[in-house]
Amino acid sequence: MRQAEVYLYDRLAGHLTEDEEGYTFQYDDDYLANDPVKLSVNFPLHNGKFHDRTLFPFFDGLIPEGWLLEIAVDNWKLDPNDRMGLLLACCRDCIGAASVREVKS
Numbered sequence: 001m002r003q004a005e006v007y008l009y010d011r012l013a014g015h016l017t018e019d020e021e022g023y024t025f026q027y028d029d030d031y032l033a034n035d036p037v038k039l040s041v042n043f044p045l046h047n048g049k050f051h052d053r054t055l056f057p058f059f060d061g062l063i064p065e066g067w068l069l070e071i072a073v074d075n076w077k078l079d080p081n082d083r084m085g086l087l088l089a090c091c092r093d094c095i096g097a098a099s100v101r102e103v104k105s
Helices: 029-033 066-076 083-090
Strands: 002-008 011-019 022-027 049-052 098-103
Touching: 002 083, 011 029, 011 098, 022 029, 066 083, 083 098
Parallel strands: none
Antiparallel strands: 002 011, 002 098, 011 022, 022 049
16 A cells, blocks of 8 residues: 655645555545645545545646656656556656655555
8 A cells, every 4th residue: 555645735635545446535634624725626625535446637647748757767667557656756846736745654
C-alpha cells in the first residue's frame, strides 16, 4: 500500500491511497472545515471516500507526458505503467495549484 498527501495551494487537502483494490481519495477533515476549495469537479466537497480501480483522471493528468515523461522514466528508473509511482516521483512540485507528496510508512 502506498499513500500520499494531496496539497492544493500549499494546504493539505486530502489523502490518496493505492492498495490491492485500487485507489481511494478522501478530503482532510481540517481542510473541509476551513474554507475548502474542491480539488476538481469529480471530487465534490464531502467527508466520504472516493474509490476507483484505476488512478483518478485528475491525478493521472498531473503526471508528465511525452519527452518529459521519458526523461523521468530514464533518469529515475521508473516503470512507465506504474501511475502511482510516477505521481509520487514527479508531482511533488508540479505546475499549478496541486501537488502530491508521498507518505513514508
